[in-house]
Amino acid sequence: MTHRADLVGHLGRAFEDPALLDQAVTHRSAEGPNNERLEFLGDSILNFVIAAEVFERRPELHEGELSRLRAALVNKNALAAIARGIDLGAHIVLGSGELKTGGSRRDSILADGLEAVIGAVYLDGGYEAGRQVILQLFEAHLSRLPDMEALKDPKTRLQEYLQARHLELPTYQVDAVSGRAHQQTFRVGCHCEPLQLTGEGTAGNRRQAEQAAADDLLAKIAAADTGKNND
Known part of the structure; x- marks a missing residue:
């Protein structure tokens, strides 16, 4: 059986050195060589x-x-969405602490793992191998690139909406912060005085x-x- 056969199948290429793939899916919380250096390499190749x-x-x-x-x-x-599409989380090797907190489902760990896998492909097969894997993984996104307004x-x-109508800009206010210090949830209100409307948002940090x-x-x-318009 091919080493990590289903993951290899999603990538579309086998590894000459399976140990590289092992390292790519090993989080720093686990024992042994981890994927941080491969993540650094993969990030650079992916961006290029x-x-x-x-x-x-x-x-x-x-x-x-x-x-x-x-x-x-x-x-x-x-x-992270692409990583979920190839079920990368099922292959991530984590330490006990990360396992208990569901680390294999966390966006940051999945995203870092995908970059590390790309770095491993590059080391195993060279630039063209890395490029082909990236294009395969991203083809659906590349084939329907969004327009600039949507970005x-x-x-x-x-x-821009308010400025175009010469209206006062909105104000943002943190209405509540809950959760432990390392895993807080922020609830923010966005108020537009001229329109007498308020939006609400909740996320893991204030900016989001x-x-x-x-x-x-x-x-x-x-x-x-x-x-x-319907009136």
């Missing part, structure tokens, strides 16, 4: 390959737009909670605009 692809596929974009597009493809959430975060879109609150406010503004 994706940068080259968006450069070729979207010739109309300028530098800043290309950077935003690349970032949207290789951010932690995107990488703007909710806070930016909300600010503000983005969620801005997104909620945008949805309420859209609903209010739709209601006015």
